[in-house]
Each structure stands twice: as C-alpha cells, then as structure tokens.
Amino acid sequence: MCYAVLVSCLNKRVILFYVTQPHILLRLNVIGPNSNPLNNSDMDDMVFSYYQQTLEKGFPVNIQQVFPGIPSHLDAAVECPKRECTTNSVLFFKGSDVYSFDIKTKTVKKKEWSHLPNCTSVLRWVEHYYCFHGNNFTRFHPVSGDVSGAYPKDARHYFMTCPNFGHGEAHRKPRCKLDAITTDRMGKSYAFTGSMYIRLDTPRDGIHHFPITRSWKEVSGAVDAVFSYGDNMYIIQGGQIYIYKSAAHYTLIEGYPKSVTEELGIQGPVDAAFVCADQHVAHIIQGQKMIDIDLTATPRAVKSEASLPIHKVDAATCDSEGVKLFVGPEYYLYQTPKVLAVSKISPVAQKFPPRIFGCED
Ligand SMILES: [Ca+2]
Numbered sequence: 347m348c349y350a351v352l353v354s355c356l357n358k359r360v361i362l363f364y365v366t367q368p369h370i371l372l373r374l375n376v377i378g379p380n381s382n383p384l385n386n387s388d389m390d391d392m393v394f395s396y397y398q399q400t401l402e403k404g405f406p407v408n409i410q411q412v413f414p415g416i417p418s419h420l421d422a423a424v425e426c427p428k429r430e431c432t433t434n435s436v437l438f439f440k441g442s443d444v445y446s447f448d449i450k451t452k453t454v455k456k457k458e459w460s461h462l463p464n465c466t467s468v469l470r471w472v473e474h475y476y477c478f479h480g481n482n483f484t485r486f487h488p489v490s491g492d493v494s495g496a497y498p499k500d501a502r503h504y505f506m507t508c509p510n511f512g513h514g515e516a517h518r519k520p521r522c523k524l525d526a527i528t529t530d531r532m533g534k535s536y537a538f539t540g541s542m543y544i545r546l547d548t549p550r551d552g553i554h555h556f557p558i559t560r561s562w563k564e565v566s567g568a569v570d571a572v573f574s575y576g577d578n579m580y581i582i583q584g585g586q587i588y589i590y591k592s593a594a595h596y597t598l599i600e601g602y603p604k605s606v607t608e609e610l611g612i613q614g615p616v617d618a619a620f621v622c623a624d625q626h627v628a629h630i631i632q633g634q635k636m637i638d639i640d641l642t643a644t645p646r647a648v649k650s651e652a653s654l655p656i657h658k659v660d661a662a663t664c665d666s667e668g669v670k671l672f673v674g675p676e677y678y679l680y681q682t683p684k685v686l687a688v689s690k691i692s693p694v695a696q697k698f699p700p701r702i703f704g705c706e707d
Contacts, residue, residue: 391418413438413447415454424468424475426488429532432594437488439465439477444491459491463498472551473561489594520555522675522698522705524661526572526618530579530592537661537703538569544704553704562590564598571619571661573628575641580628582606585614610639611646618662620669622683629683631659631671636687652687672698675707 392406393413409416413436422439431437431446438445442460447453463484465477475488482498520539527546529535535546542555558565562581571582579596581588586603587610590596606614610630618631621641627649630637634657638649654671661672669680676695680686700706 414452416445416447422465422468422477424470424488426470426475429592429594430470430473431488437468439468457491459486461493462486462491472545472548472554472556474556487595519700519704519706522700522703522707524672524703526569526581527661527663527670527672528572528574528579528620529663529665530574531577531623532592534592536572538572539703539705540568541566546702549702553702555704562588562596562598564588564603570614571616571630573619573621575621575626575628580619582614582616582619587614609646611648612637612639618659618671620662620664622664622669627683629662629664629669631662633658636683638683638687650687654686655689655692675700675705 391409393409393411394406395402395412409418409420416438417440420438420440424437426435426437426446428434433451434449436447436449438447441464442458442462444457444459444462446455446457448455462477463479463482465479467478469476469478470488474485476483476485478501479498481500481502483501483504484493484497484499485495486493520542524537524539526538527536529547533547536543537546538558539555541558543558543561544553544555545551546553558567558569562579565581565583565588567583569581569583573580574592577592578599579590579592581590583603585606587606588603589599589609591599606612606616610628612630612632616630616632619628621628626640626642628639628641630639631654634654636652636654638651639646640649656671656673656678659671659673663670663672664683667679669683669686671678671680671686673695675697677698678692678695680689680693
C-alpha cells in the first residue's frame with residue numbers, strides 16, 4: 347500500500363505540507379530531529395520547511411501564508427523546476443484538481459486533470475512525474491497532465507523490491523558501448539545506447555534507462571551521433587538530422603528532420619559528433635576523419651578536415667576535461683579538438699566506469 351507523502355524539495359529545503367499518516371511522523375522525526383511531534387489534525391493546514399534537517403525559523407505556518415491560493419487538505423504535492431515546467435513551480439493535488447503555484451509570482455493556475463487518478467502521492471524523478479494511487483502509479487506530463495503509455499502500472503514492479511515482482515527486460519543492463527553522448531548548455535548530460543538513453547548528471551537519483559522516444563518523441567531506434575549547440579540538441583540518425591529546442595522539454599524544430607547534407611553540408615551517416623562549450627564549430631567524426639563545420643556560416647561549409655589516430659569511434663563529447671572519444675568500453679582523452687586533429691598516436695585508453703553508464707562489460 348502506498349501512503350500519502352506530502353513532501354517537496356525546494357532549494358535543498360524539505361517541505362512537508364501536512365501529515366495524516368502515522369508513519370510520516372516517523373519520517374518527519376528523521377528529517378527534523380528537533381521537530382515537534384505532530385499528533386493532531388490542526389496540523390493539516392500547516393507547512394513545515396526544513397533546511398539541512400532543521401525546522402526553519404518561523405515554521406510551521408499556515409499553508410496560505412506560504413502558498414496563497416492553495417487549498418487545505420491536499421492529497422499530494424511535487425516541485426517542478428523551470429525547464430521541466432515553464433517556471434519554478436509546485437504542483438498541488440486535491441481530488442481531480444491540480445493547482446500549479448508559480449514560486450516567483452505566487453500566481454496559481456488551476457487545472458482539471460480528471461483523466462488522472464486521485465494521487466495520494468506524487469514523485470518527481472529524473473524529469474519524470476509519477477502519480478501514485480493505491481498499489482499503482484501513472485506517469486504524467488507536469489505541464490499538460492497528459493498520460494502517454496500503458497498506465498496505470500503496478501508500483502511493486504518498479505519502485506520497490508517485492509517478492510515475485512520485478513520489471514525484468516528494462517532492468518537488464520546493456521553492453522558498455524555508447525552510440526552517442528552529449529551535455530546541453532544547462533548541464534543536462536545524456537548517453538544513448540540502442541533505443542534507450544540515460545541521464546548522466548543526476549547520479550543521486552540512480553542510473554536508469556529510458557526509451558529515447560520518451561524525451562525526443564520523433565526519434566525511434568538507435569541514433570548515430572548527438573551534439574548540443576546553443577539551446578539546441580542535434581540528433582543524427584542515418585542521413586537525417588533532428589534539431590530539438592531545449593526548453594521545459596525537448597521540442598522538434600519545425601521543418602526537421604532534414605537531411606544531414608542540407609543541414610551540415612556533408613554526406614551522412616556519421617559516427618560521432620561534438621561541439622565544445624562556447625565554440626561554434628561542430629566536429630563530425632566519420633570513420634577515421636574529423637570534419638570541422640562552422641555553425642555560424644550559411645550555408646554550412648567544411649572548415650577543415652583531419653585524419654584521426656583512431657579507426658572507429660562510437661561516440662564523442664567535449665567537457666571540462668577535454669575531448670573524449672568512446673570506443674567500446676573505453677575512451678580516449680584529448681586536451682582540445684586541435685590536439686586531437688594533429689595527433690598521430692592515440693593516448694592510453696581509459697576504461698569508463700560501467701556504474702556511471704549503467705552498463706556491463
Ligand atoms: Ca555513434
């Protein structure tokens with residue numbers, strides 16, 4: 347049985363909205379050792395804000411004081427940061443009504459998501475939003491409330507270890523071989539393998555494989571190369587390129603996919619691609635060649651070409667450490683694209699930690 351968990355995390359604060367279940371009292375004691383035991387229903391409308399496990403000064407206060415316009419006796423609440431919602435918000439659930447509270451302007455938008463079951467608890471995890479009801483859960487979109495996929499599902503298969511339950515296939519780890527890897531301007535980092543992707547910059551939430559279509563719904567199947575430039579993410583698959591605008595969610599830019607030739611001025615397919623932060627050059631790897639393309643030029647044209655010391659690259663990225671070329675379960679690190687372009691021999695290969703990429707050798 348799932349209990350109501352009325353917890354939200356904002357700026358490292360743990361906020362408890364109200365407490366009705368006895369076990370939450372235990373949790374509250376864990377969160378706030380100096381907290382008052384809560385044992386009466388007068389607390390139903392109160393907000394408790396904890397910073398580093400200590401109840402903040404002035405709390406608890408009535409919910410209206412912190413979240414004006416939000417009703418009392420809520421069922422659930424979840425935080426929704428900018429880039430997942432259009433502004434930093436909290437979603438409050440009460441019956442089939444959902445109240446979206448904008449933290450900055452303190453404005454409230456009421457939505458009726460009657461297609462969603464009444465959520466006794468809502469969880470945000472790796473950009474996904476889950477409404478729990480009984481033993482089941484339903485994943486929904488935090489802006490539109492849309493549910494896509496076969497829901498509800500039984501939480502015992504996914505969120506906990508229960509005897510005779512599990513979700514086998516999805517938990518089988520793939521081989522350590524990446525198809526593509528990239529980090530966008532906001533620091534969201536993704537690795538792609540087969541038809542799945544994993545988020546790399548949220549290790550605290552664990553490593554989990556999601557279908558690529560979950561975040562980039564027009565892209566089905568494995569991708570060849572992905573790179574980020576400005577606010578956009580470029581996904582190359584065969585001779586086609588998809589450009590996604592990266593805002594609250596990834597949205598395919600109108601007119602795409604286009605052919606790689608039309609967009610980049612080269613023939614596909616490509617093996618790997620990367621752009622270094624604040625640079626305007628796409629480095630495209632095809633076989634043993636690295637082709638540099640000036641992304642500020644229209645039409646795009648090849649700036650330069652270099653021969654690489656590595657024969658077949660699976661995926662490539664450029665981060666604060668330098669350029670990383672991934673080949674099977676190993677990667678080669680070069681200081682800069684220029685160093686890579688003039689290298690005649692490859693450096694010692696480093697093994698990438700299977701734990702980070704959720705794979706096995
Ligand atoms: Ca590739």
